[in-house]
Amino acid sequence: MKQLIRIAIRNVIRQKRRSLFAGLSIFTGIGFVIFLSGFFNGFIDNVINSTVQASLGAIQIHHTKYLSADTDRIKYDMPWNKDLLARIHAVSGVINITPRIMFEGLLTHGAQSSVFMATAIDPDTEYTVCPKRKDIENQPSLTNQNQQAIFLGDELAQGIGANLQDTIVLQATTQTSNINALDASVQGTLSLNVPFQAKRMLVTSLRFAQNLLRMPGRVTEYAIQINDLKNAKTIAQAISRSLGHEYEVLTWEERDLMVKQFVTRLKIIFGFINVILFVLITAGIINTMLMAVYERTKEIGTMIAIGTKRWQIMALFLIESATLGCIAACLGAFFGTLIITHLSHTGVFLKPPGTKMVQIFPHIGIFDIFTVIIIALIGAVFSALYPAYKASKLKPVDALRAH
Numbered sequence: 001m002k003q004l005i006r007i008a009i010r011n012v013i014r015q016k017r018r019s020l021f022a023g024l025s026i027f028t029g030i031g032f033v034i035f036l037s038g039f040f041n042g043f044i045d046n047v048i049n050s051t052v053q054a055s056l057g058a059i060q061i062h063h064t065k066y067l068s069a070d071t072d073r074i075k076y077d078m079p080w081n082k083d084l085l086a087r088i089h090a091v092s093g094v095i096n097i098t099p100r101i102m103f104e105g106l107l108t109h110g111a112q113s114s115v116f117m118a119t120a121i122d123p124d125t126e127y128t129v130c131p132k133r134k135d136i137e138n139q140p141s142l143t144n145q146n147q148q149a150i151f152l153g154d155e156l157a158q159g160i161g162a163n164l165q166d167t168i169v170l171q172a173t174t175q176t177s178n179i180n181a182l183d184a185s186v187q188g189t190l191s192l193n194v195p196f197q198a199k200r201m202l203v204t205s206l207r208f209a210q211n212l213l214r215m216p217g218r219v220t221e222y223a224i225q226i227n228d229l230k231n232a233k234t235i236a237q238a239i240s241r242s243l244g245h246e247y248e249v250l251t252w253e254e255r256d257l258m259v260k261q262f263v264t265r266l267k268i269i270f271g272f273i274n275v276i277l278f279v280l281i282t283a284g285i286i287n288t289m290l291m292a293v294y295e296r297t298k299e300i301g302t303m304i305a306i307g308t309k310r311w312q313i314m315a316l317f318l319i320e321s322a323t324l325g326c327i328a329a330c331l332g333a334f335f336g337t338l339i340i341t342h343l344s345h346t347g348v349f350l351k352p353p354g355t356k357m358v359q360i361f362p363h364i365g366i367f368d369i370f371t372v373i374i375i376a377l378i379g380a381v382f383s384a385l386y387p388a389y390k391a392s393k394l395k396p397v398d399a400l401r402a403h
Helices: 002-014 016-056 082-089 123-129 154-160 193-201 205-213 229-242 257-295 297-305 310-346 364-384 384-392 395-402
Strands: 059-063 094-109 112-121 149-153 167-173 177-192 203-205 221-226 247-251 348-350 356-359
Touching: 016 257, 016 310, 016 348, 016 356, 016 364, 059 229, 082 167, 094 123, 094 205, 094 247, 112 154, 112 167, 112 193, 112 205, 123 193, 123 221, 149 154, 149 193, 154 177, 154 193, 177 203, 177 205, 193 203, 203 205, 229 395, 257 297, 257 364, 310 364, 310 384, 364 384
Parallel strands: 112 203, 149 177
Antiparallel strands: 059 221, 059 247, 094 112, 094 167, 094 221, 149 203, 167 177, 348 356
16 A cells, blocks of 8 residues: 555656646635635624624523513513622623613604614623624713713714704603603714614613613613623523523524524525535546546556556555645645635725625634545545546556557
8 A cells, every 4th residue: 555655646746737737726726715714704703793792792681571572562671680680690601791771762853853773771881791882883982971872873863963962852652651751962873784773773871761761770681791602502591590480581693583594694605605616626636537547548557467456546546636635735725724814813894785894804713624624635535436446447458559
């Protein structure tokens, strides 16, 4: 077998042009797969981080009837007290907790009115659970010192003609089904990628919402930061066991099914692209090895005539293909990883259709790199099976007569 390996390596080196063409197809394909893997990883991370760190949090807690209610959701509230917070904090993996109130209403600015969807946050804890929320706020973040401050979605602000420091009247229905209204001051705008949110969303302080809705010491949800998103399901189950059936605990994936489905679709598209690339690589290897069989017909006939077994002929071609595939795949993975490593530091600016400019940071793990190389190696060997079998079945007399 050692002799066959030496001969196979010699043949790969000797046939420079043929090896170069086959190697280039593998090199280019693997490099492109590595690049796409890193790019897709970065894009998916951006989508997830924009969801988890800018709005939802890794895990959310609600009253068990809150999400299923068609109307008057604020009636299904929860206490905001140290006892409940302590029970949540006691669960392993929980880092920070922030309370919120989600509500709807009508805002009025002069003669202009618009329906709004509000997120009321506690500024002291919100930015630890969702640090990227600061990225969408175009002015300094909310504070508890100015409880009447609000941030409007940029398109909502334009639609009602609101400027900084303008006073706006917020009107909402309380838990007792009464209408209440309070004055608020515009302190900034929100740069939201989703057009519908930009036209309806506003953010205010938790204290302001509790006064407007007349629900002191009450909240509608808790958002939680955890130590690792991969453990979100396990931590959510532990929190649910701790709190009991009165509370519903959901991970970000369960809370936002649209984002989960979007990520799943991206992975399917990426898998389909990879299959196409590997098919092209395989076709290139088959073509190259078949050319090798035709070009080396006399050589193969001579080897069989002097006693080389047919399985050895077949093994020789498989080893040549594996050698070529391994070298080209490693080089392609190396250069693809270099590009991804560079982009992971500089970032890539991208503008998906219908959204604003985002910056992604491509990355790829060692396991993914080795997986791509191994798949390429296996593909190279299987691609050479037919040419190798064809070579092993040549008859010495016919092979030696070939021109």
